[in-house]
Amino acid sequence: MTFSRREFLKGTAAGIALSVLAGPAMAAQQNNSEAEKWVKGVCRYCGTGCGILVGVKGGKAVAVKGDPNNHNQGLLCLKGAMLIPVIYATDRLLKPMIRKGGKADKLTEVSWDEALDFAAARFKKVLAENGPGAIAYYGSGQALTEESYVANKIWKGGLKSNNVDGNPRLCMASAVAGYTTTFGKDEPLGTYGDIDAASCFFIIGSNTSEAHPVLFQRIAKRKESSSKVKVIVVDPRRTNTSRIADVHVTFKPGTDLALLNGMAHVIIKEELDNARFYGKYCNFMKGNDAVTFDEYKKFLEDYTPEKVEAITGVPAATTVKIAKMFAESPGTISLWCMGINQRFKGVWANNLLHNLHLLTGQIGRPGATPLSLTGQPNACGGVRDVGALAHLLPGGRVVENDAHRKEMEELWQLPPGTIAPKMGRHTIALYEGMISRDVKAVFIHCTNPAHTLPNLNKLTKGLETAFVAITECFKTAETLKYADVVFPDAFWCEKEGVYGCTERRYSLIEQAIKPSGEARPAVDILMEFGKRVGVDPKLIPYKNSADIWDEWRQISAKSVYNFSGITRARLKKESGIKWPCPTEQHPGTNLRYVRDEDPMVPKDHPDKMFFYGKPDGKAVIFLRPYEPPFEPADAEYPFVLTTGRVIDHWHTATMTGTVPELKKAYPGAYVEVNPEDAKKLHIANGDMVVLETRRDKMTFPARVTDTCMPGLVFTPFFDQKLLVNKLFHDAADPISKEPEYKICATKVYKA
Amino acid sequence: MATVKKTLFIGMILIILIAAAVVGFFVYLDKAFPKVRCEAAKHPTTPEAISDCVACHAKVTPMLVQDWKDSKHGALLVKCVVCHGEPDGKGSIPFAAKPGAKEICARCHEPAMNRMVEKLGELKDCETCHPRHQNSLHRSAFEATTAASNTEP
Amino acid sequence: MAILGFLTHTLADHAHAAEKTLAAMPELTTYGVHKGCYVVTVAEAPAEQLEALVDRVKAVEGVLVVYVTSFTREDEELDAPTAPSSAFLSPSKRI
Numbered sequence: 001m002t003f004s005r006r007e008f009l010k011g012t013a014a015g016i017a018l019s020v021l022a023g024p025a026m027a028a029q030q031n032n033s034e035a036e037k038w039v040k041g042v043c044r045y046c047g048t049g050c051g052i053l054v055g056v057k058g059g060k061a062v063a064v065k066g067d068p069n070n071h072n073q074g075l076l077c078l079k080g081a082m083l084i085p086v087i088y089a090t091d092r093l094l095k096p097m098i099r100k101g102g103k104a105d106k107l108t109e110v111s112w113d114e115a116l117d118f119a120a121a122r123f124k125k126v127l128a129e130n131g132p133g134a135i136a137y138y139g140s141g142q143a144l145t146e147e148s149y150v151a152n153k154i155w156k157g158g159l160k161s162n163n164v165d166g167n168p169r170l171c172m173a174s175a176v177a178g179y180t181t182t183f184g185k186d187e188p189l190g191t192y193g194d195i196d197a198a199s200c201f202f203i204i205g206s207n208t209s210e211a212h213p214v215l216f217q218r219i220a221k222r223k224e225s226s227s228k229v230k231v232i233v234v235d236p237r238r239t240n241t242s243r244i245a246d247v248h249v250t251f252k253p254g255t256d257l258a259l260l261n262g263m264a265h266v267i268i269k270e271e272l273d274n275a276r277f278y279g280k281y282c283n284f285m286k287g288n289d290a291v292t293f294d295e296y297k298k299f300l301e302d303y304t305p306e307k308v309e310a311i312t313g314v315p316a317a318t319t320v321k322i323a324k325m326f327a328e329s330p331g332t333i334s335l336w337c338m339g340i341n342q343r344f345k346g347v348w349a350n351n352l353l354h355n356l357h358l359l360t361g362q363i364g365r366p367g368a369t370p371l372s373l374t375g376q377p378n379a380c381g382g383v384r385d386v387g388a389l390a391h392l393l394p395g396g397r398v399v400e401n402d403a404h405r406k407e408m409e410e411l412w413q414l415p416p417g418t419i420a421p422k423m424g425r426h427t428i429a430l431y432e433g434m435i436s437r438d439v440k441a442v443f444i445h446c447t448n449p450a451h452t453l454p455n456l457n458k459l460t461k462g463l464e465t466a467f468v469a470i471t472e473c474f475k476t477a478e479t480l481k482y483a484d485v486v487f488p489d490a491f492w493c494e495k496e497g498v499y500g501c502t503e504r505r506y507s508l509i510e511q512a513i514k515p516s517g518e519a520r521p522a523v524d525i526l527m528e529f530g531k532r533v534g535v536d537p538k539l540i541p542y543k544n545s546a547d548i549w550d551e552w553r554q555i556s557a558k559s560v561y562n563f564s565g566i567t568r569a570r571l572k573k574e575s576g577i578k579w580p581c582p583t584e585q586h587p588g589t590n591l592r593y594v595r596d597e598d599p600m601v602p603k604d605h606p607d608k609m610f611f612y613g614k615p616d617g618k619a620v621i622f623l624r625p626y627e628p629p630f631e632p633a634d635a636e637y638p639f640v641l642t643t644g645r646v647i648d649h650w651h652t653a654t655m656t657g658t659v660p661e662l663k664k665a666y667p668g669a670y671v672e673v674n675p676e677d678a679k680k681l682h683i684a685n686g687d688m689v690v691l692e693t694r695r696d697k698m699t700f701p702a703r704v705t706d707t708c709m710p711g712l713v714f715t716p717f718f719d720q721k722l723l724v725n726k727l728f729h730d731a732a733d734p735i736s737k738e739p740e741y742k743i744c745a746t747k748v749y750k751a
Numbered sequence: 752m753a754t755v756k757k758t759l760f761i762g763m764i765l766i767i768l769i770a771a772a773v774v775g776f777f778v779y780l781d782k783a784f785p786k787v788r789c790e791a792a793k794h795p796t797t798p799e800a801i802s803d804c805v806a807c808h809a810k811v812t813p814m815l816v817q818d819w820k821d822s823k824h825g826a827l828l829v830k831c832v833v834c835h836g837e838p839d840g841k842g843s844i845p846f847a848a849k850p851g852a853k854e855i856c857a858r859c860h861e862p863a864m865n866r867m868v869e870k871l872g873e874l875k876d877c878e879t880c881h882p883r884h885q886n887s888l889h890r891s892a893f894e895a896t897t898a899a900s901n902t903e904p
Numbered sequence: 905m906a907i908l909g910f911l912t913h914t915l916a917d918h919a920h921a922a923e924k925t926l927a928a929m930p931e932l933t934t935y936g937v938h939k940g941c942y943v944v945t946v947a948e949a950p951a952e953q954l955e956a957l958v959d960r961v962k963a964v965e966g967v968l969v970v971y972v973t974s975f976t977r978e979d980e981e982l983d984a985p986t987a988p989s990s991a992f993l994s995p996s997k998r999i
Contacts (some may be wrong), residue, residue, distance in 0.1 A: 006907075006948075009907050009976055010907055010909075010933060010946045010948065012909075012974070012976075013907050013908065013909025013946045013973070013974050013976070014909060014933075014935045014944050014946050016909050016973045016974040017909045017910060017911050017935075017944045017945070017946075017973040017974070018935070018938070018944055020911065020971070020973045063858075064858065065857060065858045065859070065861055066858070066859055066861070068861060068862035073862060074859055074860065074861050074862045074863075075859050075860075076858065076859050077827075077828075077829075078828070078829065078830055078832070078833045081833055081858055081859070082833070082843050082844065084843060085843035209826075209827070209828060210828065213827060213828060216827065217827050220823070220826060220827065240826070240828060243826050244826065647828050648830075659842075659843050660837055660841055660842045660843065661832035661833075661836070661837055661842045661843060661844065664803070664832075664837070665803045665830065665832070840971070845913075846913075846969060847913070847968045847969060848962075848968055848969045849968055851915055851968075
């Protein structure tokens, strides 16, 4: 047989090519047409809550596409589109683990029974020796509604501890307090449908294009439909969101309260206010005291456009311009997120935004509404509505209200007096309680506080001594370093449950695949843990999350957060339903507090709108003065440092960091420096730069870009190796207890 | 007579020189900017060199990047990797210089694609009518946007 | 002549047609369609013509991209002592 050298070489070349095919270098084919079935669900990431269909083949998730029947109409952002590799990442945590010998020991894999018993034993001991005040649950706006509900019931009803809080405290607490102080009840009045009807978009403290991309698309689409649609973006950073802005307003960070009062001043002075509306539907208040409209008008004399310019740097003409745009448009919608909420005066900032809508009557009609953007996928449905915060009970009830406690004890069939009468520890107080050793055991679910708390060097000290049990899906979570017990949670579509997004829409994530490894759905983990700690099994008799949903659904009928018409069967058939929804025939609610739209408003109510959350049915316009941020820039620390997200990464990147494309787009943190500042400091693009605050100092590569205004620097918080939250302080809004992540003072210099 | 000849002669030299300069200029352009630049012939493999595609492609295929930036996909941050995957083939999306409509476009645009098929029947590809990197934002509604900040000069 | 081994990644429904077109090209030898969309191909041509050859492969209907897996030009040194230095391919390139 002749086999020439040439033929041999060619054969070798072919062989090499074939071996490459066989190897792992070929990525998994993501071919839609290969899926055997499509399972309906919701994206794991942001508060937009896009419907997603998961393609399943042979018991594995192989593809995703947008759900055409949910509000996103099939669209996804790049994170949602690349969710599949996260499920099968090698970073998945799939076995229970404990540190047998205490904090200095390493985590060893054990059986479920051993892990559960180890955790339960310690919690029982702490309860017996120190009482319910020494244990805590720290939950998450990414947990399923059923998980947060059952945890809330176990702790407040079963273990009698009100130390139930969660990461929405760090994110939405000011928006919650804004809605409840202004309107009486939490949660937005409008829906995403208002985006399609608005003529003026007032976007403040939000980088919508990166934090809520699919909503940004909807806004851009609305803008495209008519040149009369205007977009105002108010942000000290000129982000990608400003690409579609007609006006982009920068201001000295923290002074936006003055700007909002300034707009109110212009609206009244130019007689663009709607006296008929607020005369009928609003009270004016300063703190807890009622005041008159004239007193409000006098109060606003401190906020003329010229005075506002001196405080904020916004030219007087700009304040007048945007105030007129806001008031004169046929329908104005405001959208805001962490720039307004994560502030020392976050609740006041929320109130001032609502003021503008109430003053102009830009509310309660399609396209006119103040729509707070929720950061996490289930902060609304799971934590806020369920009342899984230290001061709340389910359905908008409050711990320190005797009647509310009595109602919940009846609904949960608990002996009277079971629920403790004082509110528990909010997040900052919780971690401070661990430092002072008053809190000795904490159960952390579905969140990564060792990465996301503010002032990390201080607040993580508590985790070094407290007993920490944690459910987690990924090995890269920073909090695992402090964990005594680790329970592997089933991830996203490996379990069934409900997510409630920004627009009051509850959608069901149906289980698409079995949990990987030894992971179990968190509702099972929580119930099993609860029983072993000593909670009466009759309190948590649920076979699965559907049972939990059914109980919560029926309980909701006794409050204005009534969604008893949203049965599991309906959720399976439809792609999400907006509450209030009191009956199975009810289609869901678009405009809350509006007669004939909101079923909680009696059909024979004499007025068109009814703020039934308030005793007299009226909303509140608050006199809130400008107060500076907790730590403004000064001579010693002359720059303002802020933080936020980037589109490619979700929070602490335990999930998005497993997707090669997303990891490579932003492999690490950096600091954005304005070119003017860079020139003065002799910083070139790519140079290493030190950020030094009163808490810590860290070094980052510089990105010289005109995104930030001069005097402001920005660094994203996703980097697991550069925990930027060490730089920030933990001073919190006195009303909501939400920390001011967005503003602290820093030195900036070349390394 | 002699001066006319001399003028003609000088004129001819000038014309030749100018022509040579012009031709030389274009020859230089052709040689200095070959159709396929060296960096473009292969995608970088070292971790430091790989990042967002845009940085390198802005130099190598500037028109494509500009088209994308001006387009809806660019404004909405539908980045290169969402459709094209990663060139080292180790990403979650298979690498494709020309992504397939059914595999890639359908992940977000399936409802619209179904409507197209209903109206116009099965089509060979999307990009004959919808050039992929274009779909510009430069229309009357957006003409006045990308406003300057009030702090800019 | 240099020998270049590569995978031709095609659209799934064009794979076999593409293979036939590639096989018809004189410089190429094909070794079947694998995983529904990869044609294992070996090219034999002078090194300076390979870039243009790969471009022609990419222009074939249904071809998405070419992954080069190996390259050898020992024979070329023997054939042509004045062969140009390797323009863009490094030897034994794998992905």
